Amino acid sequence: VKKVIYVDADQVVRADLKELWDLDLQGHAYAYTPFCTSREETLGFQFWQQGYWKDHLRGRPYHISALYVVDLQRFRRNAVGDSLRAIYDQLSRDPNSLANLDQDLPNYAQHQVPIFSLPQEWLWCESWCSDDSKSTAKTIDLCNNPLHKEPKLDMARRVVSGELFNQSWVQLDDEIRTTLLAQG
Structure with missing residues (x-):
């Protein structure tokens, strides 16, 4: 490697x-x-x-x-x-x-x-980066915000939004939930 x-x-x-x-x-x-x-x-x-x-x-x-x-x-x-x-x-x-x-x-x-x-x-974080720079972000980091606490999924829904959010978070969250329920 x-x-x-x-x-x-x-x-x-x-x-x-x-x-x-x-x-x-x-x-x-x-x-x-x-x-x-x-x-x-x-x-x-x-x-x-x-x-x-x-x-x-x-x-x-x-x-x-x-x-x-x-x-x-x-x-x-x-x-x-x-x-x-x-x-x-x-x-x-x-x-x-x-x-x-x-x-x-x-x-x-x-x-x-x-x-x-x-x-x-290569790394956009809402806590430190301006909203204007988000459109060019190659990655969005859901880093902790010193001004307010927020669950990661809520933050992802708000910050990422749209189809990218659905592909990145909702589908994965649903798969994990289904797997955990199947395991009892």
Whole structure:
């Protein structure tokens, strides 16, 4: 296996993931999409734009871990796993660090293991991205909204909507419900 593409289960993919598979990561071991910063209502919740993360990143973007690509050959050749383990070992001594391990670790490690930033269109999240950018989204992530809590299926119905919602969620939900009922 040369590459791995990870996609969170609460995402709707609206493009061919082969585009990501074929994407040149320009020498990087992995690629993530930076968090959007275009939704005005949530600017105050953008933790990566203030305090510790702003100081640590020094102008680099903070990336979301809901979708990423790993070039396994480069990852192994550059011993990225060893670097991440060493950084994790150092950080894990502080119980306040790595609150969101899956994305905090690669973001913290950017100075040693640079991240290739995927184009913003690869991950649209209503919490952080403007409504205007949704039409070009290749994936829609049903990420948690800091302003209000909402069940995922309700959010999917509202955010995704239309035939894409029916194909992505309703049919799958019905299949699962039928299977569970059959199992008794």
